[in-house]
Amino acid sequence: xxxxxxxxxAGAGVAQRVRIAWYRRQxxxxxxxxxxxxxxxxxxxxxxxIRFDGVVTLGWHLGPWFLAGYSxxxxxxxxxxxxxxxxxxxxxxxxxxxxxxxxxxxERCLFGPGVHVYDSDFHPLSAVARGSELARSGxxxxxxxxxxxxxAIILRGVTIGAGSVVGAGAVVVADVGPEKVVAGNxxxxxxxxxxx
Numbered sequence: 647x648x649x650x651x652x653x654x655x656a657g658a659g660v661a662q663r664v665r666i667a668w669y670r671r672q673x674x675x676x677x678x679x680x681x682x683x684x685x686x687x688x689x690x691x692x693x694x695x696i697r698f699d700g701v702v703t704l705g706w707h708l709g710p711w712f713l714a715g716y717s718x719x720x721x722x723x724x725x726x727x728x729x730x731x732x733x734x735x736x737x738x739x740x741x742x743x744x745x746x747x748x749x750x751x752x753e754r755c756l757f758g759p760g761v762h763v764y765d766s767d768f769h770p771l772s773a774v775a776r777g778s779e780l781a782r783s784g785x786x787x788x789x790x791x792x793x794x795x796x797x798a799i800i801l802r803g804v805t806i807g808a809g810s811v812v813g814a815g816a817v818v819v820a821d822v823g824p825e826k827v828v829a830g831n832x833x834x835x836x837x838x839x840x841x842x
Contacts, residue, residue, distance in 0.1 A: 661713060662686065669716050686738050687716035694721030694744065700732025710759045711738040746783025746802065755788060758796035758814065765802050811839045
């Protein structure tokens with residue numbers, strides 16, 4: 647017998663609410679400011695500040711990993727900060743980790759599934775230094791109205807200008823000007839977002 651799509655959606659909705667509640671109990675962040683709108687599971691962790699300004703949505707019911715994964719946001723150290731602006735929407739499986747000076751995401755940004763943003767290298771490159779030296783870090787600042795495609799990675803010290811687009815799978819290691827389109831590994835400018 648064939649199942650009705652509306653019944654399947656209703657069942658997925660119940661299962662997702664249970665998953666969201668279970669993951670919510672795993673939150674260990676010392677200072678969460680504001681409340682995200684949870685459409686899929688998320689874990690908030692760390693000793694620093696995670697701040698949601700206005701309405702920030704985590705998860706999307708029509709995206710990959712809706713019933714399989716979760717988003718992860720961590721402000722690892724006491725001085726670490728992750729700030730998300732009003733109207734920003736992160737799809738499923740996004741990972742934001744601040745172990746340094748912080749990650750700031752502007753208003754009305756859209757992140758595809760599986761995007762990763764880090765403000766630290768976490769470990770020095772030298773094998774000798776890995777156990778004894780601090781890793782390099784740099785604040786990540788993502789402007790308003792930025793669209794980041796599926797699976798993109800944004801690394802320490804990067805500023806992305808307002809209205810820009812980061813292509814799917816791009817690895818961003820250098821600043822991106824306003825209203826630019828970047829793609830590739832390492833990401834490079836391939837156009838203007840006003841003409842895309």
